[in-house]
Amino acid sequence: MRRDVFQAIADPTRRNIISLIANKPSTPKTVADHFNLSRQAISKHINILAECGLLSLQIQGREYYYTVQPKKLVEVNDWLEPFRKMWEDRFLKLDKVLHHLKSKKNGK
Amino acid sequence: MESKISTLISKDLKNKKISVKREFDAPLSMVWKAWTERQLLDQWWAPKPWMAKTKTMIFKNGGSWLYAMTGPDGTSMWNIIEFSDVQREKGFQAVSAFCDENGKKNTDFPVMYWKNVFSAMGSETLVEVEISFTNEADMEKIIAMGFEAGFTAALGNLDELLAK
Numbered sequence: 113m114r115r116d117v118f119q120a121i122a123d124p125t126r127r128n129i130i131s132l133i134a135n136k137p138s139t140p141k142t143v144a145d146h147f148n149l150s151r152q153a154i155s156k157h158i159n160i161l162a163e164c165g166l167l168s169l170q171i172q173g174r175e176y177y178y179t180v181q182p183k184k185l186v187e188v189n190d191w192l193e194p195f196r197k198m199w200e201d202r203f204l205k206l207d208k209v210l211h212h213l214k215s216k217k218n219g220k
Numbered sequence: 221m222e223s224k225i226s227t228l229i230s231k232d233l234k235n236k237k238i239s240v241k242r243e244f245d246a247p248l249s250m251v252w253k254a255w256t257e258r259q260l261l262d263q264w265w266a267p268k269p270w271m272a273k274t275k276t277m278i279f280k281n282g283g284s285w286l287y288a289m290t291g292p293d294g295t296s297m298w299n300i301i302e303f304s305d306v307q308r309e310k311g312f313q314a315v316s317a318f319c320d321e322n323g324k325k326n327t328d329f330p331v332m333y334w335k336n337v338f339s340a341m342g343s344e345t346l347v348e349v350e351i352s353f354t355n356e357a358d359m360e361k362i363i364a365m366g367f368e369a370g371f372t373a374a375l376g377n378l379d380e381l382l383a384k
Contacts, residue, residue, distance in 0.1 A: 122360050122361075123360065136294050193230055195238070195363055196229045196372055199240050202265065204266075205264035206254055206264040210251065210254060211245075213254070213260075214248065218360055
């Protein structure tokens with residue numbers, strides 16, 4: 113679900129995990145070592161990212177590692193976009209209010 | 221040339237700031253009124269499909285604006301905005317917090333610091349809003365909430381399109 117993607121990347125640690133894995137596909141252990149967090153904490157973050165399709169699991173021999181899904185990343189690349197939409201929506205309403213005020217003034 | 225009505229948003233993660241810029245096709249005095257008078261604010265402040273309703277508004281240094289944003293399902297979110305450094309038709313600063321209907325602040329939610337600057341550009345008005353946060357986590361939380369509101373807004377617009 114789309115909303116989950118944005119919730120997933122609203123967390124700074126998870127965004128850092130994405131950039132790490134985007135640079136180089138990594139095993140959960142590599143990620144945990146990099147961030148100095150427990151394996152459990154990292155697993156939780158990775159699972160959230162994988163559940164919304166930002167990361168996918170690859171298995172090679174006995175090792176399994178995560179890669180990013182570029183298509184999904186592009187979708188959320190500009191993570192301020194929905195915030196901008198909220199403001200734009202608010203301002204379109206303000207345009208209407210101002211337009212109304214102007215026509216009222218001119219009508220006098 | 222860029223469209224006049226586009227809203228420019230830039231983020232400055234390092235300084236925990238987001239800035240929003242927008243031009244309005246109306247004189248400064250009118251835009252100022254729309255940002256500072258309760259009857260006018262209630263008409264535009266809430267992004268679709270939310271509705272804003274002011275409970276109390278005292279626009280002056282040390283004064284505050286207490287309002288509710290009500291969603292289509294009837295749930296209300298209360299906000300309190302406390303004003304400072306009010307300079308008529310030039311700008312003002314404010315602290316925005318979530319609260320209950322009596323204006324008692326809810327400290328579980330991030331506080332936002334606003335700096336709004338208004339400038340006349342001929343017959344138009346430029347409004348610059350600078351929103352800053354205490355820390356990065358607070359900023360993330362607000363952006364995440366913006367995501368929610370943004371999607372709700374987008375869905376609201378979709379409904380309107382479908383109804384045509």
